[in-house]
Every structure is written in structure tokens, then in C-alpha cells.
Amino acid sequence: MTIQNELMKIKKGEIAPVYLLFGTEEYLFDQVKQALEATLFPEGRDDMSFSFYDMNTTSLSEVVNDALELPFFAEKKLIFAEDSLFLTAKKVAKGVEHNVEELLEYLKSPSESTVLVFCVRENLDGKRKVVKALKKEATVLELSPLKEEEVRRYLLDFFKNEGISIDKHALEELLVRTHFSLTMAMNEARKVQVFVGDKGVATKEEITQLVAKTLDQDIFELTGLIFEGNADRALLVLEDLILQGESLIALNALFISQVRLFLQVKILLSEGFQQGAIASATGANPYRVKLAMGRVRRMDKRLLMEIFEKSVVLDHKMKSSPLDTKVLFQLFIMEICGKM
Structure with a gap:
């Protein structure tokens, strides 16, 4: 069941008695919740007919008992059981007991006057009896990051x-600055909507003005310039980051992380992995993987390894050498650029 189809069904009043929502795309969680409430x-x-439970502090028995009670002044009651980690391999909070047998019994004949929604932002443990029962009896929606x-x-x-025109360049800038994350993109889109107002047109310049670049994006730009051998531009980006108050040791740590990802992508590409599989294997954002793939295809793995090792040495020098950390980083940039 796709999220779009299920949202349409909910808005038509075709509502299931039990839902299981799992994944990490917060915007989609909000969409389902808002559709059910509306x-x-x-x-x-x-x-009086709405309940919200944190399953880290609430027992499953309390939730099931609430689901069995009739609603007040409404045709149906709506119950959210948030952070239902008892459906995953993670350990639940100490002191909270979840009697899953009560839920298993409830699922055999759920109340017609209750809509019970379990939410979990982790992977489900498919081996658990209660998860198998929910997959069979409930409407299960995987709310994972979209393509x-x-x-x-x-x-x-x-x-x-919203009656707003946005050209492809402005749209791409918004997508890039939000890492193609639906939740981030929609949050920023609302800002653009308010800013544009009655004008009804969103330009790339306005996106650049309204949507701030993240530190990760700045580091990716810095890394790209270094790998292109563009020392002058790389040093300017470094200077901008210093003026923004960023720690040089922290910046190098992010650079190390970026080069490590490049190495992982290079190795996995050589083994025939595709973008989706690489993202799963590394745990990296699929868009970051896509950018890394474009960067490392023509790079020598030995050179990547050398850069990684030198960046680790730089980290040690920054923490132990009496030399100025800024000078050390500048020398490092010029050395690596000279090898490209």
C-alpha cells in the first residue's frame, strides 16, 4: 500500500481500525496523523476522544484498555502509541512492561469505535509474533525516505x-540545499511560500537567500575544490567557515568523514554495487552517495587512501602541535591540491 493511496482512502473516510507506521520520514508521519485527525x-x-501515549513510559495494557473503551461525544476515538520500540529489536525502557498477548487478543477483534495507531521510527523485528500479527491484521505503512x-x-x-510558480533551477537549488529530504524540503518550502506571498513566483535567488546551506554541504564543496586541485577557492571557503566560527579540528573531522565515505563508495563501486545498495551499506544519505559516486569514479583508490591517511595525521597535529591550526590546515590543502 503506497502512502498516497492510503492518504486518499483516509480522506474518503475509509479508515482502518489499526495502523502500524514505521520509518524515518517525519513529514509522512505528520501527513498520516493530520489526515486521520481531519x-x-x-x-x-x-x-475526550483523542489519546497520545509514549510507549517508553506507558504499558501496552493501558493502551489496549483505552482502545476498548467507548469514545465520548464522537463516533470514533483516535489513539497514537508513539515510539513503540517493543516492535523492534531495541530494548524498551526499564520498568515498563508490555504484555503483547493483550494486543494479540485485541487484534483478533479490534474495536469498531477506535482507531489505534502504532508509530515507530526504527526497523521492525519481523521475527516477533506481535509484528507478524500486526502485518496480518493492521494496515502497515512504511514511511521511509522517498526517491x-x-x-x-x-x-x-x-x-x-499554493499558486506559486517555481522554475527548475530554483527547484533544484531547494532540493540540493535540503539533501533531497522530503521533511527538510517541505519545511523550507513553507518558508518560501510565506516569503513569496502574492507575488506567486519563487526564483533561485530567493531560494539561495532563504534556505541556508548546511555545514555538510560546505564541507562537500571544500572537499570537491581540494580534489579538483583548486587551492585558491578551497582556501577562501575555509576562510569563510572560520569567519562563521567553525572549529578547525571539527572541520577536519568532517573532512575525514567525507573522504571515508568517498573511499567506501569507491570500493563498493568496484564491487558492482549500485547507488541504493551503497547507501544501505554505508548508512549515508542517498543523495550524498550520488554526489560521491560522481566525484570518485575517475579517482585512484590509492590516492584516496593517501588523502585519508594524511587527514588523520593532520588531526593528530592539530591536537598536539604548537603550530597554529589554521596554518596546518592551509598547508594541508595546498599539499593535497598539488597532488591532483
């Missing part, structure tokens, strides 16, 4: 619905 409580949320084209469509639909 459909069940069209006149506004009725707190680049899907995020692009979400944004285009959002701006279209």
Missing part, C-alpha cells in the same frame, strides 16, 4: 496547490 474530527480535535523524483513531485504539487 477525517475523524472535522470540527476540530475532540480531546529523488518523488520528493521533486511532492514539492511541485505543493507549490502548484
Whole structure:
């Protein structure tokens, strides 16, 4: 079941008695929650028929008992069981006991006057009996990060619905600055909507003005300039980061992390891995992997390893040498650029 199809069903009033939401895309969690609330409580949320439980501090028995009770002043009650880690391989908080047998019994005949929603932002433990039962009896939605084209469509639909025109250059700038993350992109899109107002047009210049680059993006730019052998531009970017108050030791740590990712991508590419598989293997954002793939395809693995080793040595020097850390980093940049 796709998230778009399920949202349409909810808005039509076709609501399941039990949902299981899992994944890491926060925006999609919010979309499902808002759709359920809007459909069940069209006149506004009725707190007497709405419950929110943190499963780190609430027992499953309490949630099931609430689900069995009739709602007040509403046709149905809505219950969210957040952070349901008992459905994963993670250990639950001490002192909170979850009697899954009660939930298993409830799933055999869920209350017709209750919509019970379990939310978990971790991978499910498919070996657990309760997870198998939920997959069989509940509506299960995986809310994982979307592919680049899907995020692009979400944004285009959002701006279209708001009556805002955005050209492809502005859209790409927004996507790049938010790492193609739907949650980040939609948060920034709302800022753009407010800023544009009645003008109805969003330009690349406005995106650049409104959506700040992240430190990761600055480090990627710095790394790219170093790997291109562009010492002058790399030193200017470094100077800008210093003026922003960034720690040189912290910047080098991020540089090391970036080069490590490049090495991992280079090795996995040589073994025939594709972008999605590399992202899964490294745990990196798929967009970062895509950029890294473009950067390392023509690079020599031995040179990457040498740069990685020298950056680790630089880290040691910065922490132990009496020399100025800025000078050390500048010398490092010029040395690496000279090898490219």
C-alpha cells in the first residue's frame, strides 16, 4: 500500500481500525496523523476522544484498555502509541512492561469505535509474533525516505496547490540545499511560500537567500575544490567557515568523514554495487552517495587512501602541535591540491 493511496482512502473516510507506521520520514508521519485527525474530527480535535501515549513510559495494557473503551461525544476515538520500540529489536525502557498477548487478543477483534495507531521510527523485528500479527491484521505503512523524483513531485504539487510558480533551477537549488529530504524540503518550502506571498513566483535567488546551506554541504564543496586541485577557492571557503566560527579540528573531522565515505563508495563501486545498495551499506544519505559516486569514479583508490591517511595525521597535529591550526590546515590543502 503506497502512502498516497492510503492518504486518499483516509480522506474518503475509509479508515482502518489499526495502523502500524514505521520509518524515518517525519513529514509522512505528520501527513498520516493530520489526515486521520481531519477525517475523524472535522470540527476540530475532540480531546475526550483523542489519546497520545509514549510507549517508553506507558504499558501496552493501558493502551489496549483505552482502545476498548467507548469514545465520548464522537463516533470514533483516535489513539497514537508513539515510539513503540517493543516492535523492534531495541530494548524498551526499564520498568515498563508490555504484555503483547493483550494486543494479540485485541487484534483478533479490534474495536469498531477506535482507531489505534502504532508509530515507530526504527526497523521492525519481523521475527516477533506481535509484528507478524500486526502485518496480518493492521494496515502497515512504511514511511521511509522517498526517491529523488518523488520528493521533486511532492514539492511541485505543493507549490502548484499554493499558486506559486517555481522554475527548475530554483527547484533544484531547494532540493540540493535540503539533501533531497522530503521533511527538510517541505519545511523550507513553507518558508518560501510565506516569503513569496502574492507575488506567486519563487526564483533561485530567493531560494539561495532563504534556505541556508548546511555545514555538510560546505564541507562537500571544500572537499570537491581540494580534489579538483583548486587551492585558491578551497582556501577562501575555509576562510569563510572560520569567519562563521567553525572549529578547525571539527572541520577536519568532517573532512575525514567525507573522504571515508568517498573511499567506501569507491570500493563498493568496484564491487558492482549500485547507488541504493551503497547507501544501505554505508548508512549515508542517498543523495550524498550520488554526489560521491560522481566525484570518485575517475579517482585512484590509492590516492584516496593517501588523502585519508594524511587527514588523520593532520588531526593528530592539530591536537598536539604548537603550530597554529589554521596554518596546518592551509598547508594541508595546498599539499593535497598539488597532488591532483
